[in-house]
Structures are given as C-alpha cells and as structure tokens.
Amino acid sequence: MPADLAVIGLGHLGLPLAQAAVAHGVATIGYDPVRATDLAGGRLPCDGAEGTLTAADVRRMLSGGFRPTTNPVELGRVRTAVICAPTPPAADRSLDLSQVAEAARSLAARLRPHTTVILESPAYPGTTEEFLRPILEAGSGLRAGRDFHLAYSPGRLDPGNRTHGYAGTPKVIGGLTPACTESAAAFYGRLTDKVVRARGPREAETVHLLETNYRHVNMALVNEMAVLCHDLGIDLWDVIRCAETKPFGFQAFRPGPGVGGHGVPLDIPTPSRGTRPLRMVELAQQVNDRMPQYVIQRSATLLNEHGKSARGARVLLLGVTYKPDLADQQGAPAQEVATRLMELGAAVSYHDPYVPNWSVLGRPVPRADSLYEAAADADLTILLQHHRTYDLQGLAVKAQLLLDTRGATPAGAAHRL
Numbered sequence: 001m002p003a004d005l006a007v008i009g010l011g012h013l014g015l016p017l018a019q020a021a022v023a024h025g026v027a028t029i030g031y032d033p034v035r036a037t038d039l040a041g042g043r044l045p046c047d048g049a050e051g052t053l054t055a056a057d058v059r060r061m062l063s064g065g066f067r068p069t070t071n072p073v074e075l076g077r078v079r080t081a082v083i084c085a086p087t088p089p090a091a092d093r094s095l096d097l098s099q100v101a102e103a104a105r106s107l108a109a110r111l112r113p114h115t116t117v118i119l120e121s122p123a124y125p126g127t128t129e130e131f132l133r134p135i136l137e138a139g140s141g142l143r144a145g146r147d148f149h150l151a152y153s154p155g156r157l158d159p160g161n162r163t164h165g166y167a168g169t170p171k172v173i174g175g176l177t178p179a180c181t182e183s184a185a186a187f188y189g190r191l192t193d194k195v196v197r198a199r200g201p202r203e204a205e206t207v208h209l210l211e212t213n214y215r216h217v218n219m220a221l222v223n224e225m226a227v228l229c230h231d232l233g234i235d236l237w238d239v240i241r242c243a244e245t246k247p248f249g250f251q252a253f254r255p256g257p258g259v260g261g262h263g264v265p266l267d268i269p270t271p272s273r274g275t276r277p278l279r280m281v282e283l284a285q286q287v288n289d290r291m292p293q294y295v296i297q298r299s300a301t302l303l304n305e306h307g308k309s310a311r312g313a314r315v316l317l318l319g320v321t322y323k324p325d326l327a328d329q330q331g332a333p334a335q336e337v338a339t340r341l342m343e344l345g346a347a348v349s350y351h352d353p354y355v356p357n358w359s360v361l362g363r364p365v366p367r368a369d370s371l372y373e374a375a376a377d378a379d380l381t382i383l384l385q386h387h388r389t390y391d392l393q394g395l396a397v398k399a400q401l402l403l404d405t406r407g408a409t410p411a412g413a414a415h416r417l
Contacts, residue, residue, distance in 0.1 A: 003027040003067070005187075006078040008103045010035045010068065012262055012328065013120050013155040014084035015053050020166040020191045022064040029067045029074050031106070036068035052160050052326060076110030080187045082118045083107070083132075084155070089264045093285075095122060097131060104132055108139025116149040116183045118173075122208060122262070128152040128201035129176065144176055151175035151184035152201040154208035160326050170194040174204030213281045216265040218253045220284035223291050226255035226417050230298075237407040237416060255417055257384050257405040258291045258333025260322025292336040295405055295417070299380055300344070302401055302415060308379050311345035316368060316378035318395075319385025320352045327354040334384050335360060349374060353389050375399040383408065 005021050007014045010032040021028045030036060035045045042059040067074075075081060085099040100121050107117065117136060119128050128151070133144050144150040153173045157166060171188040173195060175181030185195045198204040222240075229236035236255065244252035265281050300310045320334035321327060329335075334350075338360040341348050350358055351368040358365045368374030372394065375381045381399040383392070386408040393413060396402050402414035409416065 003029045003078050004080065006031055006075050006081040007084060008081060008107060009084035009086065010039060011084065011086055012159060016157050016166055017082060017084060018066060019053065019057065019061055022061045022066045024190055026190065027065055029069055029078065031069055031072065031075060033070050036070045039068040072106040073110065075107050076112060078115065080116045080118065081107055082120055084120045087122045095124060097127065100132065101135060104135040105139055108136045111136060111140035111142060111148060113142060113147045116187060118184050119152045120155045123205055125202045125205040125209060127205060145180060149175065149180040149183040151180050152204040153184060153188065154204060159328065160323055166191065167193050170196050172196045172198055172204050172207050174198035174201040176201060213265055213278065216259060216288060217280055217284040219259050220287035222253040223255045224287055227294060235411065254407060256291065257295045257337060259288045260331035260333060262330050292333045292340065295337055295382065296340045298417070299382060299403055302403060303380055306401060313346045313379040314377060315341050315346045315348050316374050316381045317348065317350040318381060318383045318390065319387055320350055320355055320358055321385055324385055324387050329355065337384060338365065353387055372398045
C-alpha cells in the first residue's frame with residue numbers, strides 16, 4: 001500500500017516526525033529493523049529513545065494509519081523518505097555514520113525517480129553531498145538533483161519542551177539544487193508553521209553544528225562559573241537570577257553535573273578534509289567532561305565535613321536521565337557519577353520515576369522504592385536531574401545531606417553546586 005512518507009529510524013528524531021505527519025493526515029510508514037515490531041504492537045521500546053511519546057501516543061498514531069515496518073520493500077512506495085538514523089559518538093568522538101549508511105543502502109535499492117530524500121540525522125557539513133549522495137546514487141542508478149531530490153534538514157525538536165512543539169519550531173532546509181530545496185520545503189510546509197531555506201545542504205548542516213556547539217560552549221562557561229563561585233563563596237544561582245533580567249545580550253544557562261543528550265559537540269567541520277578542531281568547542285568539551293568528577297569531589301568533601309568517608313557511604317542518586325521528565329538516558333552524567341562513587345567504595349542506589357531498572361558497570365543498581373525513607377537512610381543524596389514529581393523541599397528535610405546539582409532547592413535548603 002503506497003504512502004506519502006517513509007521515516008527511516010524511529011528514535012528521538014523519527015518518532016516525533018512520524019507523529020506530526022500522521023496528525024496532519026500524511027500517510028506514513030516507519031522503517032526500523034530494531035524498533036518497528038514493538039511500535040507496531042503499540043509498545044514503546046525499552047531504550048527510552050522515543051523522547052516524550054507515550055505508548056498511548058503510539059496507539060493513537062497506529063489508529064491514524066501509521067505503519068511501522070521491518071520490511072525495506074515498503075521504502076520503494078513513498079514520495080518522501082526522511083532518514084533519521086542515529087549517529088552516536090564513536091570511540092574517537094567523531095560521529096558514527098554507519099547507521100545512516102545502512103539506512104541509505106536500504107532506501108537506495110528501492111529508490112524511485114522523483115522521490116524526495118531528506119537527511120535529518122546529526123551530521124558534519126558535507127555529509128549529505130559527500131557521504132549520503134554516493135550511496136544513494138550507486139545503489140539506485142539514479143542521479144541526485146536530476147532524478148530524485150536530496151536535501152538536509154537538521155532535527156531541532158527539543159524533547160519535553162511544552163512551549164515549542166513540532167509545528168512551532170521552524171524547519172531549516174538546504175537542498176542539493178533549488179528544486180530539491182523547494183520539494184523538501186513543500187513537504188515540511190505541511191507540518192510546520194515556518195520553513196527557512198538555507199543556501200544548500202552544507203549551510204543547513206552547519207546550522208546543526210552551530211546550534212549544538214552554542215549549547216555546549218555556554219554550558220561550559222556556566223559550569224566554570226559554578227566552580228569559581230563555590231571557591232569564592234558566591235551564590236551563582238543568585239547571580240544567574242539577576243543576570244537574566246537583562247533584556248538583551250544575555251541568555252541564561254544553568255550549571256549541572258555534566259552535559260547529556262543526543263547533540264554531541266562537533267569539532268570536525270568537514271570529514272573529507274581531515275580534522276579541524278574548533279578550539280573553543282574543544283575547551284568546552286574538556287570543561288564539561290570534568291563536571292562529574294567535580295560532583296564527586298564536592299560529595300567527598302561534604303561527607304568528610306560530616307565525619308564520614310566516601311568508602312562505605314550510602315549514596316542515593318535522584319534522576320538518572322539526561323533531561324527532566326523524560327526516560328531518555330543518552331549521555332546522562334549519572335553513569336559516570338555512579339561509576340566513580342562505586343570506585344571509591346560507596347554503596348550506590350538510585351530513584352527515578354522514569355527508569356524502572358538501571359545498571360552501572362554491568363551490575364544492576366538498587367532502586368529505592370520509598371523515596372523519603374531512602375533519603376533519610378542515605379548518608380548523602382545527590383540530585384542529578386530535577387523531575388517535577390520530586391518534592392525537593394520535603395526531601396531536603398528528610399535527607400541527612402543533600403547535594404543539589406541543578407539549583408532546584410530553595411537557597412539554604414541544600415548544598416548547591
């Protein structure tokens with residue numbers, strides 16, 4: 001059965017796109033060899049990569065005509081194909097494009113003339129033209145820009161953001177040719193309120209580079225400020241509160257135990273021309289990577305000040321996801337914090353309303369059933385993620401020691417980062 005759209009990769013990028021398309025009456029299939037079977041049964045896969053969608057959302061999509069599939073033959077029956085395959089960081093911190101290549105090969109073998117192909121996966125400038133295009137052309141015998149349209153559009157959705165949803169977030173599009181751009185714009189114009197045309201795919205890819213690095217660099221700045229202000233006895237959270245009243249030239253970022261999420265910092269603009277590190281991004285990465293260790297240092301100091309050692313201490317971690325009110329653990333600093341605590345000999349437990357099971361170093365971590373009792377029993381409670389279900393004022397009263405890495409507790413109620 002033909003469809004208007006194929007979403008290839010049903011993770012944190014692909015599922016929200018499919019949801020928006022189905023809601024606007026676009027006949028949509030979702031191709032994902034790993035996740036499609038669960039989704040077709042109305043179940044969410046257990047990897048947490050679906051963002052803010054619930055099983056009820058998936059069932060509504062299915063009733064609206066959404067068809068998850070593991071059969072690549074379906075890809076040859078669509079007008080538009082959007083590749084949303086994950087590009088996780090490799091061992092050398094470059095983007096691993098292997099799943100994009102696999103998705104492209106699956107599509108290329110069935111690609112028909114006049115199809116619009118769009119890449120949304122995080123990618124380096126040049127990826128669409130130098131990496132994706134040759135795979136599609138070699139596998140299909142068709143030529144991009146002549147026989148089929150090819151474009152890049154960075155994924156910009158902010159999971160959990162209640163103000164800026166899919167329709168309210170402008171889509172940036174850069175096509176291989178002006179006709180490619182217009183074809184992609186016509187598709188996204190059905191789903192979003194505003195389409196922004198870039199000069200080409202490299203410009204659109206570099207939008208992703210700039211937006212991602214902007215986040216990491218500013219987080220690094222405020223994380224360094226957190227360490228400095230603690231050493232000087234200054235309340236950084238009060239500094240931020242005052243600074244963000246400035247109506248121009250300032251955007252408030254807040255420190256934390258690390259930087260998680262799917263948008264990894266990028267410092268290699270063009271893979272075909274070798275590495276070219278962006279010095280500020282490189283430095284920001286170093287600063288942000290030190291934050292989990294800084295949390296450990298603060299934790300050990302707090303315990304020592306209260307006559308306890310990290311070895312044998314009972315430590316409760318609150319919130320192990322990378323964003324509040326989400327199940328997604330991608331890049332969350334909780335893993336490293338827990339690992340370092342265990343290496344010091346601490347007995348670690350956790351609580352997270354969105355994570356029923358959690359493992360560190362290949363071992364399951366005990367989950368606290370009664371939050372208040374666990375906080376009262378722990379020598380130290382560390383808030384790593386502020387889920388809205390947490391009553392932090394009540395926890396501050398119950399906990400023997402509370403280290404708040406998110407500045408969510410009232411001043412004086414806990415030790416803040």
